[in-house]
């Protein structure tokens with residue numbers, strides 16, 4: 446048993462900000478783990494001042510596996526999709542605006558620490574006052590940061606409850622795009638897997654790191670917010686960078702081929718970030734400029750039926766080959782589909798009810814979305830069928846133009862729908878990032894936040 450720590454002692458990493466370089470102390474410092482030169486992936490490039498920052502292009506320290514927490518946009522959107530997801534939607538129980546702000550401040554501090562490979566609190570899992578619970582739960586103590594990103598979003602009910610109550614004085618800040626999603630044909634949504642006042646998306650290359658993040662944020666929310674629903678995901682179903690290979694979904698098809706890639710700055714600007722012009726028409730959304738909207742849909746896939754479907758039918762439903770992911774009109778994976786090419790019988794090679802035809806920008810007024818979904822399996826039903834599918838996540842500039850029309854088309858006409866059932870749903874406004882250099886770190890590389898520090902979504906309360 447280790448010796449009790451003097452409760453009156455200063456937490457190890459809460460010394461005054463220091464202009465010297467981060468000393469490379471571990472998040473798991475007390476277990477002698479990974480060096481939190483983690484912060485180095487970004488801080489080294491920033492020089493004196495040591496803001497925890499991100500350059501325009503997403504940066505990571507390959508050695509430490511960290512993504513910067515700050516930047517114009519939150520990490521976890523255009524940063525390369527990691528292999529694992531743990532997402533949690535929360536209901537806010539805080540009674541007033543100040544308590545809500547305090548929660549977001551605490552979350553900002555913890556997220557800044559965790560993403561940089563530090564423990565949730567300054568003492569870590571096995572130190573601090575002996576008669577108090579440790580300030581970190583400990584299950585990630587010996588693990589590397591695993592590229593952890595934590596992304597926060599706000600649901601419509603944060604601004605106005607379903608009954609129309611403005612709990613936090615935010616009703617006049619409800620962005621016009623944060624709509625109540627309509628009922629789509631064949632939706633079978635479970636309210637217990639839908640909506641929420643707040644959402645936290647934790648992505649990492651190690652599931653334990655992602656779970657640790659949500660657990661510690663949930664713990665930090667005690668008395669102010671409770672978990673409403675969660676979703677674990679594995680095997681990302683999209684690539685968000687040209688450097689990534691295209692993964693496969695549970696139907697066995699490559700997924701993410703035609704996704705927006707981070708390197709395509711024009712497409713990202715045009716389809717992902719909320720532009721300044723949005724605030725001209727809708728001043729309530731001014732705080733969201735530089736942010737995005739997150740659409741989350743839990744889509745159960747009828748795996749057993751699919752597995753009894755011929756390869757020909759599978760390919761026709763998707764509109765691409767199963768092996769390579771090439772369009773049925775010919776070429777290789779990244780060849781543009783040609784929807785006009787017809788087969789010998791005169792029918793189009795890419796069927797009219799195929800998924801890629803109906804989801805293609807040509808059929809959707811040119812809109813694109815940044816898909817960032819994950820596979821899931823959540824056990825089985827009473828008939829022994831897997832409760833498995835695709836947890837569809839997409840970041841879009843405006844769900845009214847970039848999601849709802851496409852989902853209506855797919856739900857109505859997509860042949861794939863026979864094999865799908867939408868069982869959960871959420872729409873969240875994702876605020877922009879915290880400016881580079883605005884969170885200070887101390888000598889040991891630890892973020893030091895005060896009541897005056899910026900916090901995620903701050904503009905919602907001030908702008």
Ligand SMILES: C=CC1=C(C)c2cc3[nH]c(cc4nc(cc5[nH]c(cc1n2)c(C)c5CCC(=O)O)C(CCC(=O)O)=C4C)c(C)c3C=C
Nearest residue numbers: 698699700701702703704744801804805806835837851852
């Ligand atoms: C509303 C948007 C979409 C939902 C919901 C959706 C569900 C879904 N998709 C697949 C499998 C594939 N989707 C593919 C492409 C694709 N899908 C969407 C949108 C939604 N998918 C778009 C915008 C695109 C790109 C279309 C294009 O520009 O060509 C593909 C092909 C490979 C790829 O480009 O990613 C597959 C395969 C499943 C299984 C699914 C629900 C469970």
Ligand SMILES: [Fe+2]
Nearest residue numbers: 700800801804
């Ligand atoms: Fe799709």
